[in-house]
Amino acid sequence: MSAITVRVPAKVNLQLAVGPLRDDGYHDLVNVFHAVSLFDEVTAAEPLDPAPERDPSAAPLRVRVEGDLTGEVPVSDDNLAVRAARALADRAGRSYRADLLIRKSIPVAGGMAGGSADAAAALVACNELWGLGLPVEDLMEIAADIGSDVPFALLGDTAVGTGRGERLAPLETAGVFHWVFALADGGLSTPRVYGECDRLREEAGVAAPTPAVSEALLAALREGDATALGQALSNDLQPAALALRPSLADTLAAGREHGALGAIVSGSGPTCAFLTESAERAHELAALLKDVDGCRSVVTAHGPVPGATVAG
Ligand SMILES: C[C@@](CO)(OP(=O)(O)O)[C@H](O)COP(=O)(O)OP(=O)(O)OC[C@H]1O[C@@H](n2ccc(N)nc2=O)[C@H](O)[C@@H]1O
Numbered sequence: 001m002s003a004i005t006v007r008v009p010a011k012v013n014l015q016l017a018v019g020p021l022r023d024d025g026y027h028d029l030v031n032v033f034h035a036v037s038l039f040d041e042v043t044a045a046e047p048l049d050p051a052p053e054r055d056p057s058a059a060p061l062r063v064r065v066e067g068d069l070t071g072e073v074p075v076s077d078d079n080l081a082v083r084a085a086r087a088l089a090d091r092a093g094r095s096y097r098a099d100l101l102i103r104k105s106i107p108v109a110g111g112m113a114g115g116s117a118d119a120a121a122a123l124v125a126c127n128e129l130w131g132l133g134l135p136v137e138d139l140m141e142i143a144a145d146i147g148s149d150v151p152f153a154l155l156g157d158t159a160v161g162t163g164r165g166e167r168l169a170p171l172e173t174a175g176v177f178h179w180v181f182a183l184a185d186g187g188l189s190t191p192r193v194y195g196e197c198d199r200l201r202e203e204a205g206v207a208a209p210t211p212a213v214s215e216a217l218l219a220a221l222r223e224g225d226a227t228a229l230g231q232a233l234s235n236d237l238q239p240a241a242l243a244l245r246p247s248l249a250d251t252l253a254a255g256r257e258h259g260a261l262g263a264i265v266s267g268s269g270p271t272c273a274f275l276t277e278s279a280e281r282a283h284e285l286a287a288l289l290k291d292v293d294g295c296r297s298v299v300t301a302h303g304p305v306p307g308a309t310v311a312g
């Protein structure tokens with residue numbers, strides 16, 4: 001096969017409980033991930049130019065990015081998809097080549113793990129393109145070294161992540177949940193939001209709690225109860241995201257006023273997520289939120305959906 005395309009979903013965090021800062025610079029988490037139907041696509045293709053023995057200057061891994069607002073996505077070796085492909089080649093012990101094309105629909109630096117999704121998609125695509133046949137457990141290990149959210153993009157559906165979010169256990173869910181996402185202008189830096197969370201806790205003299213999964217959330221997922229799920233959504237990073245981007249409070253309030261079952265900042269933000277009763281209600285709410293200040297665009301999606309999957 002000379003090209004493999006993988007489709008990979010965005011995530012929203014249904015619960016993000018942030019524990020103390022660890023010595024390695026990460027926080028212990030209980031992170032309930034939920035994959036939603038907003039997808040990036042990554043194609044890994046055999047390069048058409050001469051093999052390296054004939055052109056030693058040719059880079060083994062190259063990347064192009066297509067889509068709206070892809071300005072902040074690096075097209076260098078720092079791209080998370082390139083880092084993932086390189087880590088996979090290193091594991092296989094050979095200098096494989098690939099041209100990667102990322103078609104982005106997931107907002108960049110939006111708290112929906114688009115970069116992590118691209119890394120997971122690159123692992124699946126290159127594993128196939130290079131005929132490595134590595135099992136998903138091996139891909140999971142490589143994924144965790146790239147970033148805390150990357151393993152979940154391989155797994156998809158709904159899962160709880162512990163440790164720094166990379167140790168996953170799938171969660172039982174029933175039915176389909178309907179979401180509206182309000183995308184903001186510009187991103188928020190994940191380390192900066194974690195740093196602000198620590199700062200706010202210190203300022204308030206509050207010790208970081210030991211993170212624990214919400215039983216109410218687990219029950220709502222098991223029963224497919226959107227009303228209960230809306231009430232159980234929680235995000236310990238939300239106060240920090242709001243401190244750094246105060247306009248998000250207005251976006252969340254607008255969603256609640258228009259009847260969302262739950263309104264929350266997704267992960268480190270600035271994307272805001274709204275849960276609704278039905279696909280129809282999601283479209284109605286999306287239309288109402290379109291004109292809210294600070295809202296760049298609004299999309300609807302459903303979850304859960306599977307993780308990185310070879311297309312076609
Ligand atoms: C906050 C979350 C919620 O799912 O995602 P986003 O909302 O940004 O997508 C994640 O915890 C982000 O995971 P990811 O984006 O993979 O982060 P990593 O590359 O592993 O780490 C980037 C930086 O975030 C901080 N970090 C990340 C994970 C963690 N458990 N504790 C942390 O403090 C650290 O400062 C770290 O250096």
Ligand SMILES: Nc1ncnc2c1ncn2[C@@H]1O[C@H](COP(=O)(O)OP(=O)(O)O)[C@@H](O)[C@H]1O
Pocket residue numbers: 072073074078079080081102107108109110111112113114115116118119187188190268269
């Ligand atoms: N393939 C990629 N897609 C998006 N961002 C990437 C990618 N590779 C590296 N990055 C960098 O990672 C940062 C965080 O990206 P992203 O995963 O979209 O956001 P978040 O961590 O908020 O979910 C971006 O600011 C960008 O500089």
